[in-house]
Amino acid sequence: MNRAxxxxxxxxxxxxxxxxxxxxxxxxxxxxxxSPPAILHQLREIEDSLGLPLLxxxxxxxxPTEAGRELLATTARIESEIADCLEAIAALAGMQRGHVAxxxxxxAKYFAPSALAAFKRVHPEIDLRLxxxxxxxxVAALERFEIDLAIMGRPPEHFEVTEIAIGAHPHVIIAAPDxxxxxxxxxxxxxxxxxPFVLREPGSGTRALVQRFFESAGLAPAGGMEFGSxxxxxxxxxxxxxxxxxxxxxxxxxxxxxxxxxxxxxxxPILRQWYLVRRREKRLLPAARALWEHLVREGSAFLPRxxxxxxxxxA
Numbered sequence: 001m002n003r004a005x006x007x008x009x010x011x012x013x014x015x016x017x018x019x020x021x022x023x024x025x026x027x028x029x030x031x032x033x034x035s036p037p038a039i040l041h042q043l044r045e046i047e048d049s050l051g052l053p054l055l056x057x058x059x060x061x062x063x064p065t066e067a068g069r070e071l072l073a074t075t076a077r078i079e080s081e082i083a084d085c086l087e088a089i090a091a092l093a094g095m096q097r098g099h100v101a102x103x104x105x106x107x108a109k110y111f112a113p114s115a116l117a118a119f120k121r122v123h124p125e126i127d128l129r130l131x132x133x134x135x136x137x138x139v140a141a142l143e144r145f146e147i148d149l150a151i152m153g154r155p156p157e158h159f160e161v162t163e164i165a166i167g168a169h170p171h172v173i174i175a176a177p178d179x180x181x182x183x184x185x186x187x188x189x190x191x192x193x194x195x196p197f198v199l200r201e202p203g204s205g206t207r208a209l210v211q212r213f214f215e216s217a218g219l220a221p222a223g224g225m226e227f228g229s230x231x232x233x234x235x236x237x238x239x240x241x242x243x244x245x246x247x248x249x250x251x252x253x254x255x256x257x258x259x260x261x262x263x264x265x266x267x268x269p270i271l272r273q274w275y276l277v278r279r280r281e282k283r284l285l286p287a288a289r290a291l292w293e294h295l296v297r298e299g300s301a302f303l304p305r306x307x308x309x310x311x312x313x314x315a
Contacts, residue, residue: 007049013075015042016054020072023061046071098287099127103138103150105205107230107247108274112151115302119294126287136203142279148288149278151295153205160280167300170248170269170308171209172262174255176240182261189217189267196242197224198233206230210245213270234260245270252304264309274303 018028019039029036047054054068064072104112109132116128131141139156141147155163173192175182181191200207224242227233230250237244238259248269254260276295278284284292 008046010078012042012046013071013078015039016046016068017072017075019043019055019062020064020068025062097125097127098285099129100149100288100291101129101131101147102291103131103133103141103147103152105135105138105150105152106132107153107206107250108151110230110247110250110252111302111304115295115299116291118298118302119291122294123287123290126290128291134201134203135205135208142277145279145282148282148284149276149292149295151299152275152277153272155275155277161277162280163275163277164296165273166276166295167274167303169272169274169303170306171206171245171272172248172251172269172308173243173245173265174234174237174251175243175261175263176238177258177261179240179243179261179263181243181263185264187263187265189214189219189265192243192265193219198236198242198244199224199226200230200233201226201228206246209270209272213245213267217267248306248308249304252306255306262309269308274299 015028015032015034018032019025022028022031025036025040025043029039032039043054050067050071052067053065054071055062056065057063102116116130120126120128131138131147133141135152135154138147138150138152142150142156142161143159151166153169155161181187181195197210199210225236227236230246233244233246234251234254236242238254243263248255248262251260251262255262276292276299278292
């Protein structure tokens with residue numbers, strides 16, 4: 001019986017159902033667009049596999065046996081499930097419902113929720129599941145297919161992705177408003193070496209950016225205090241515990257309120273890009289495709305607008 005189940009195909013089952021519906025081999029063949037010998041061959045294959053007759057003749061018509069009625073009922077259930085599946089897919093295509101898993105590096109949470117809220121206003125029936133983490137955690141979720149797409153800085157390089165830049169992502173060095181370097185113009189990077197740094201944890205994209213910035217200047221800064229979130233880093237800087245290199249998009253409110261100073265360091269701001277990323281082989285269902293297109297089209301409009309020290313000099 002296991003061998004029989006493996007050999008039973010939907011095409012055979014549909015052929016059998018057509019014979020019962022139309023009463024003859026010829027009528028069934030005409031209805032489904034195959035030749036009578038082909039549909040007769042399918043019937044014989046099923047009966048040989050099951051070891052039981054499926055039809056008997058009565059008044060010139062094909063009548064299903066008990067085994068045939070069982071097969072007919074199963075065929076009907078399968079056709080119903082297929083119809084339900086197609087209806088669900090049609091609903092997805094029409095954006096009636098669906099769900100999307102999206103990864104955000106923690107820095108993106110300062111603007112991405114506004115972009116996602118705008119999407120939800122247009123597509124209220126689509127459920128969004130957010131995974132917020134550092135770069136390492138977000139890359140791992142992409143690699144394991146746990147999320148459909150991600151908003152992040154530098155895209156992963158050890159597996160193939162599709163990436164689209166959605167806007168500039170400036171990074172600056174911040175300090176308390178009363179810091180000795182606050183208000184100075186064109187500060188050389190070497191002047192920062194004796195300053196205590198407040199750093200993100202290993203695995204963070206910002207932590208790696210600090211190292212690359214000083215390496216590019218031929219400098220090797222001393223270690224600093226480590227914190228696991230941008231919010232904690234901002235509070236530490238405000239309290240005078242040190243300076244920090246951080247995304248300008250995370251400190252827009254504090255800078256506007258003059259609770260944080262942005263140091264005018266030569267070589268800053270570092271202008272990176274925000275990227276929308278998905279695995280290359282990941283096929284986006286309609287809901288995820290709609291969000292992808294929304295973020296490509298509208299994502300940059302939700303980025304904070306900042307007039308940063310050093311930008312006019314670099315221009």
